[in-house]
Amino acid sequence: MVSMERKERRVSMLSMVSATRRVMLLGALLCPGTVAAQTYPAPPDTSERARVRIGPISVRPALIVRDVGVDSNVFNESGTPQEDFSATAGAKVDVGLRVNRMVASYKSTYEYIYFEKFTAERGSNRASDARVDFLLGRIRPHVFGSILDSHERANAEIDARAHRRQGGYGGGFGALLFARTSLTAEYRRTAARYADDEVFNGVRLADALNAEADILTGGVELELTPLTSVAFTAEQQRDRFQRSPERDADTRRFGGTVTFQPGALISGRVQVGYRAFEPKSPDVPRMTGVAAAVALAYSFRDQSRVALTLDHDVRYSFAELTPYYLSTAGRLTVTQRIYGPVDVQAVGGADRLAYEPRTDAPDAGRRDTLRTLGGGLGYRFGEHSRIGLNLEHTERSSPVIERRYTRRRIVASLTYGF
Secondary structure: OHHHHHHHHHHHHHHHHHHHHHHHHHHHHHOOOOOHHHOOOOOOOOOOOOOEEEOOEEEEEEEEEEEEEEEOOOOOOOOOOOOEEEEEEEEEEEEEEEEOOEEEEEEEEEEEEEEOOOHHHOEEEEEEEEEEEEOEOOEEEEEEEEEEEEOOOOOOOOOOOOOEEEEEEEEEEEEEOOOOEEEEEEEEEEEEEEOOOOEEOOEEHHHHHOEEEEEEEEEEEEEEEOOEEEEEEEEEEEEEEOOOHHHOEEEEEEEEEEEEOOOOOEEEEEEEEEEEEEEOOOOOOOEEEEEEEEEEEEEEOOOEEEEEEEEEEEEEOOOOOOOEEEEEEEEEEEEEEEEOOEEEEEEEEEEEEEEEOOOOOHHHOEEEEEEEEEEEEEEEOOOOOEEEEEEEEEEEEOOOHHHOEEEEEEEEEEEEEO
């Protein structure tokens, strides 16, 4: 009898210990700072390169003067090109806030675009984006938002400096599963709006391109080293066009991303995956295949720098008979310091636009190519300031005669970080 009571007491104690362990494990997952060694690394310190610090607030302003010079073909025309003097001037500021369990960042840019003769091409660019990360131990939620109001050319396809507004917001979280492995999820909603009076090649851009997108992403991220991480993600995107519902489409992406932090020998990001683009209209063909986005930079002893960008993905076109195109773009910039603060720079790039026609207009498909070559000299003063003079030549080839053009620019640029 006594033995049975002891056995029951022992089983009861073991059950209590097991329950206590479950509670402790749940607490480690949900409570901040429970297990110091099992918490997310903090986001990059926004105050590291700040020029002004006020308590937990850091501020880093910069002055921008770019593209000051002569443009031989202001409108990218195939016939008689028109030349003008232009310049873009503005400023940007990065603001950071870091408190006990929160890191916030805000970036704002303003630029004014000036043309001497063609005053209708003048305009301004405004951009702001913000993000807040909550550092809650193993759980780290975040929210973000951005807005852009621009008169710049939107891409390599549309030659008009059309006024447009783009914005987005969203949020997500990361949950640390193991010491170096985390689960991530994020939702983003974006919108693009062209002004109603913006017309290019007889098409009102608002009718063709005003759209909203909902994007849901989930994946697993693994920290290989303090400076390198790899992520495997799945993404679902839903694009809806308010004035052209026949352009509506859904896109699924699966792939991987390798990220190199700025302190690494190679910095930047490489994304490669599989993309399935599925239009809702039966008259618009679907497209599947590889999608990629690369932005890498390599620096050697502060003397040489090589920067590479690549992009390969589906982009929406303004044209009715070719609602989208497969864009393949690459750009290589090599900067070599030759003497003291003086450096020389070489630039080469190419864009290939493979237009996909509707099934009821099979002859509308075509391939356009843009090639850019350039180079120049630069002078650095201070850690984050540089003035440069560059010569650039761009040529576009196309089966459509009206889309062919050549363009030359000789421009100066100044970036001054306070």
